[in-house]
Amino acid sequence: MIPILTHLPFAAVFDEIPLGWFLTLSLVMFTLGAVGVVVRRNPVVVFMCIELMLNAVNLTFLAFAAYPTQMVALSNPGEAAITGQMVVIFVMAIAAAEVAVGLGIIMAIFRLRNEADVDDMNTMRG
Amino acid sequence: MVAEFFLRLNAENPLLLGLIRVLFVVIAILSLVPPLIWWERRLLSWMQDRIGPNRSGTITFPDNFPLKGLAGKKVRTFGLIQPLLDGLKLFLKEDITPNSVDRKIYFIAPAIALFPAFALGATLPWGPSTGLYGILTPVADVEIGILYVLAISSLGAYGIVLAGYASNNKYSMMGALRASAQLISYELAMAMSVAAIIMATGSMKLTQVVSAQEEPLWGVVPWAHNWFILTPFGLISAIIFLIAVIAETNRAPFDLPEAENELIAGYHTEYSSMKFAVFFMGEYAAMFIFSGVFATLFLGGYNILPIDWSYLAAATGNGFFKMLAGANYWLAPLVFLGKCFMGITFFIWLRATLPRLRYDQLMDLGWKSMLPIAVANFIVVGLWIICTTLYGAGGGWIAAIAAMILFVILYLNILNTSRKANPAAPSRTITMVKSPAKTETP
Amino acid sequence: MTLNQIAFIVLSCLALFGAVGVVFFNTPVRSAMALVVNFFTLGLVYFMLGSELIGITQIMVYAGAIMVLFLFVIMILKSTNDTDKPQLGERRFIFSLLGAGVVFTMIYRYVIMPTMERTNVQFTRTYGTPQEIGKTLFTQYAWPFEIVSMLLLVGIVGSIMLAKRRF
Numbered sequence: 001m002i003p004i005l006t007h008l009p010f011a012a013v014f015d016e017i018p019l020g021w022f023l024t025l026s027l028v029m030f031t032l033g034a035v036g037v038v039v040r041r042n043p044v045v046v047f048m049c050i051e052l053m054l055n056a057v058n059l060t061f062l063a064f065a066a067y068p069t070q071m072v073a074l075s076n077p078g079e080a081a082i083t084g085q086m087v088v089i090f091v092m093a094i095a096a097a098e099v100a101v102g103l104g105i106i107m108a109i110f111r112l113r114n115e116a117d118v119d120d121m122n123t124m125r126g
Numbered sequence: 127m128v129a130e131f132f133l134r135l136n137a138e139n140p141l142l143l144g145l146i147r148v149l150f151v152v153i154a155i156l157s158l159v160p161p162l163i164w165w166e167r168r169l170l171s172w173m174q175d176r177i178g179p180n181r182s183g184t185i186t187f188p189d190n191f192p193l194k195g196l197a198g199k200k201v202r203t204f205g206l207i208q209p210l211l212d213g214l215k216l217f218l219k220e221d222i223t224p225n226s227v228d229r230k231i232y233f234i235a236p237a238i239a240l241f242p243a244f245a246l247g248a249t250l251p252w253g254p255s256t257g258l259y260g261i262l263t264p265v266a267d268v269e270i271g272i273l274y275v276l277a278i279s280s281l282g283a284y285g286i287v288l289a290g291y292a293s294n295n296k297y298s299m300m301g302a303l304r305a306s307a308q309l310i311s312y313e314l315a316m317a318m319s320v321a322a323i324i325m326a327t328g329s330m331k332l333t334q335v336v337s338a339q340e341e342p343l344w345g346v347v348p349w350a351h352n353w354f355i356l357t358p359f360g361l362i363s364a365i366i367f368l369i370a371v372i373a374e375t376n377r378a379p380f381d382l383p384e385a386e387n388e389l390i391a392g393y394h395t396e397y398s399s400m401k402f403a404v405f406f407m408g409e410y411a412a413m414f415i416f417s418g419v420f421a422t423l424f425l426g427g428y429n430i431l432p433i434d435w436s437y438l439a440a441a442t443g444n445g446f447f448k449m450l451a452g453a454n455y456w457l458a459p460l461v462f463l464g465k466c467f468m469g470i471t472f473f474i475w476l477r478a479t480l481p482r483l484r485y486d487q488l489m490d491l492g493w494k495s496m497l498p499i500a501v502a503n504f505i506v507v508g509l510w511i512i513c514t515t516l517y518g519a520g521g522g523w524i525a526a527i528a529a530m531i532l533f534v535i536l537y538l539n540i541l542n543t544s545r546k547a548n549p550a551a552p553s554r555t556i557t558m559v560k561s562p563a564k565t566e567t568p
Numbered sequence: 569m570t571l572n573q574i575a576f577i578v579l580s581c582l583a584l585f586g587a588v589g590v591v592f593f594n595t596p597v598r599s600a601m602a603l604v605v606n607f608f609t610l611g612l613v614y615f616m617l618g619s620e621l622i623g624i625t626q627i628m629v630y631a632g633a634i635m636v637l638f639l640f641v642i643m644i645l646k647s648t649n650d651t652d653k654p655q656l657g658e659r660r661f662i663f664s665l666l667g668a669g670v671v672f673t674m675i676y677r678y679v680i681m682p683t684m685e686r687t688n689v690q691f692t693r694t695y696g697t698p699q700e701i702g703k704t705l706f707t708q709y710a711w712p713f714e715i716v717s718m719l720l721l722v723g724i725v726g727s728i729m730l731a732k733r734r735f
Contacts, residue, residue, distance in 0.1 A: 016570045016572045016573055017572055017573060017576050017616075018683065018684050018685060019683040019684075020680050020681070020683045020684035020685075021576060021580075021684075022613070022617070023679070023680045023683060024676070024680055025580045025583060025584070025613070027672060027675055027676060027680065028584060028587070028672075029583065029584070029587045029606070031668045031671070031672045032584075032587045032588060032590070032591050033587070033590075033591075034664070034668055034671075035591055035664050035665060035668050036590060036591035038660055038661075038664035039591065039658075039660065039661050039664055040591070042596055044596050044638065044641060044642055044645070045590070045596055045599050047638075048590055048599055048600060048603050048638065049590060049591065051603065051630070051634070052587055052590055052603065052606065055606070055607065055610055055626075055630070058610075058626075059610060059613065059614075062614055062617050062619050062622065063617060065617075065619070065695075066617045066618055066619070067683075081618075081695040081696075082695055082700065082701070082704045085619055085621075085622055085695070085696065085701060086701075086704060086705065086709050086712075088619075088622050089622065089625070089701070089705065090712060090716055092625060092626070092629055092630075093716045093719070093720060094716065094719065095630075095634070096629060096633075096634060096720070096723075097719055097720050097722070097723030098723070099634050099637060099638075100637075100723045100724065100726075100727040101723050101726045101727050101730070103637060103638070103641050103727070104726065104727040104729075104730030104731055105730060106641065106645075107641060107644075107645070107730070107731065108730050108731075110645050228595075228597075230598075231597070231598070231601070268620065269620055269621075269697045269698060269699075270620050270621060270624045270698060273621070273624045273625070273628065273698075274624055276628055276632075277624050277627040277628035277631075277632055278627075280628055280631075280632025280633060280636070281608075281627075281631060281632055283636050284601075284604065284636075284639075287636070287639050287643075288597075288601065291597055291639075291643060299643065302643065303640065303643055303644065306636050306639060306640045306643075307640065309636065310633065310636055310637065310640070313632070313633065330698055
């Protein structure tokens with residue numbers, strides 16, 4: 001099989017960009033998502049922040065897949081890369097299901113209360 | 127000589143060559159949109175027994191004109207420069223921005239609407255993958271060609287949705303809501319119909335899709351090409367894909383987002399001058415590119431006819447067929463453009479023929495008809511592949527056709543039982559006396 | 569600074585702009601658009617990592633489908649209240665920033681710093697193609713795949729139930 005990236009300008013990505021750069025991007029995104037979940041009150045926006053965190057995790061998986069670090073992974077890097085991508089595929093599928101159900105719940109809450117603020121949703125509090 | 131120049135460029139400066147490839151696609155789209163508008167207006171007026179724009183651009187030379195051949199003659203252009211003049215008018219008109227719009231989104235929306243239309247062309251091969259065209263044609267021949275088309279076309283909703291939202295106008299908002307619901311519903315059927323083609327091809331590269339269509343027809347007729355529209359499952363896929371494309375480009379009969387007798391002009395009600403022109407251009411560019419996608423997936427791409435000229439030339443030793451094979455190679459871009467043109471003509475024909483769908487009809491068609499048929503088609507293709515590998519071409523076709531008949535019987539049975547259970551519901555005729563079924567029309 | 573590095577920096581700046589926008593824009597539609605920008609550029613970053621299929625799936629599923637759904641819900645709920653803007657002086661804002669900062673510095677120092685030098689891993693780069701992923705997904709990961717399909721089915725049924733029921 002032909003190396004697929006050789007015809008593209010970023011053929012040598014793995015030689016020039018360190019793993020840490022990808023991880024930093026992912027970490028900043030995750031932190032912003034976490035702050036957003038705490039700070040925002042609109043449930044839809046809170047939900048979007050959760051999606052942001054999920055994507056940050058996906059990026060970490062893919063970065064570690066492309067740059068295997070453990071000795072086990074280094075002995076069989078192709079296997080490690082495939083495993084990381086599989087996890088990302090499953091995360092995406094689960095996120096899709098989560099969005100479908102979560103938006104349904106938010107719609108139901110809106111229909112019930114006509115206005116939604118995550119701070120006001122305290123009817124289940126003991 | 128041209129070929130040598132591009133070959134050298136490919137070796138020396140691939141980035142520059144990439145830019146040239148992009149320019150080919152963009153310039154083709156930009157220069158073909160005005161004639162398209164002219165063609166649509168002329169064809170529509172012909173179908174509706176009108177005349178249409180035929181005056182502008184007619185030059186009458188005076189009798190004392192120095193060139194003797196032209197003196198006192200009329201040169202007609204049949205209104206071809208009408209779209210140019212319209213464009214000029216739109217440029218020069220006053221650009222009105224209503225007071226209460228969401229300014230940033232209002233300004234960005236037309237650009238976002240235009241982006242997918244142009245980006246879609248990136249993986250389309252408009253010429254053979256060997257020789258000169260092989261260097262020039264697909265801007266990027268990536269492994270994920272078809273998925274790229276699906277992904278970018280799914281971004282097409284944003285321009286409309288944002289325009290509708292930012293306009294701060296009830297009718298625009300309704301247009302935007304309809305557009306997003308319509309796009310989500312038809313994206314599914316489109317993806318399933320394309321998935322059948324991906325399975326039959328065994329690759330997502332669009333160049334591979336075209337070369338898979340250059341195989342012997344049905345695996346048995348060696349002198350013909352296996353265009354997917356000629357195969358049973360490909361025909362069904364093609365019909366579903368075509369309907370989904372019309373819905374995706376918001377053309378009549380699926381132009382609910384801009385239904386002028388319900389929503390004024392839908393999402394672009396508040397847009398004027400250049401911004402409106404950009405929306406307009408995005409729609410036509412998307413039509414053009416989607417016709418190209420359809421031609422690539424189902425109509426054999428750049429090949430002129432589903433006949434293998436070089437096989438015939440080798441079999442008969444006739445020089446005429448050899449010449450035709452050469453013509454097929456060198457005329458490839460023109461043939462491809464011709465197929466796009468045919469697709470657009472079909473779009474216009476549909477617009478002149480079919481009335482607009484009601485919202486519940488639209489949803490019924492997408493979810494209850496097209497999606498199940500696309501999934502059934504997908505299963506048929508799977509069976510065809512298994513049986514072809516097990517029993518050869520004949521066994522594969524027998525299995526596929528048997529599965530199709532089974533699905534049709536199943537579908538008719540389900541339809542019958544649902545009719546019996548609820549005899550009043552499934553009538554699709556529009557009765558003007560009774561109000562339509564209570565669905566939540568956003 | 570090579571071309572690859574410049575490309576990465578531009579992409580990550582766009583992605584971070586999107587991420588900041590999600591949290592700090594004051595209308596939900598703007599937040600959603602910022603998230604679209606983030607997801608789209610993240611797809612391009614995945615391309616840089618060699619995962620072609622995942623990258624395009626990211627653009628198709630997240631930027632194309634999920635975010636349209638989000639926008640649809642935002643518009644149908646007309647939840648365009650501007651009062652949701654995060655207040656800089658608020659207690660929970662300060663404390664969440666503090667906590668996030670501490671976690672950020674710790675992870676950065678002890679996890680990411682050691683990997684800053686890690687480059688140049690040579691192995692076959694065809695791992696992101698549809699063929700490779702499909703082969704693994706339908707052989708080694710067939711069971712998880714089936715389970716996820718069941719989960720999606722449950723998700724469909726659940727969301728339809730939620731939408732149909734009148735409270």
